[in-house]
Amino acid sequence: MTTIEQSIPLVRLDALPPRVCAVVRSVATDDEDTQRLKTLGVCLGRRVELVRAGDPLILKVFGSRLGISAELAARVSVEICQPGHCALREDACA
DSSP states (O other), X not given: OEEOOOOSOOEEGGGSOTTOEEEEEEEOSOHHHHHHHHHHTOOTTOEEEEEEOSSSEEXXXXXXXXXXXXXXXXXXXXXXOBTTBOOOOTXXXX
C-alpha cells in the first residue's frame, strides 16, 4: 500500500460526490493494479473528479475522462479539496 501522510479524513474514490475535486492520497492495490492506475493518471498527489458514479465509474483526470471499476475505485482513498484551495500537484505520477 502506498500513502501520503496527512491528517485530513479520507474518502474512498467510489464514495466521492460527483463534481467534487479531490486529491489521491492512498492506493491499496497490488503492484499490477497500482501500475494500471498510474498509467491512467490516477496516482498519489493527482487531482481527480468523479464525473459519474456506478460501475464503471467515470473520472476526470487532466481534463480527460476515463472509466474504472467500482471495485478498483474502492481501493483508492482521496482527500476532498477545500473550497478555494486544492492540493493539486500535476507532476505527481513522475
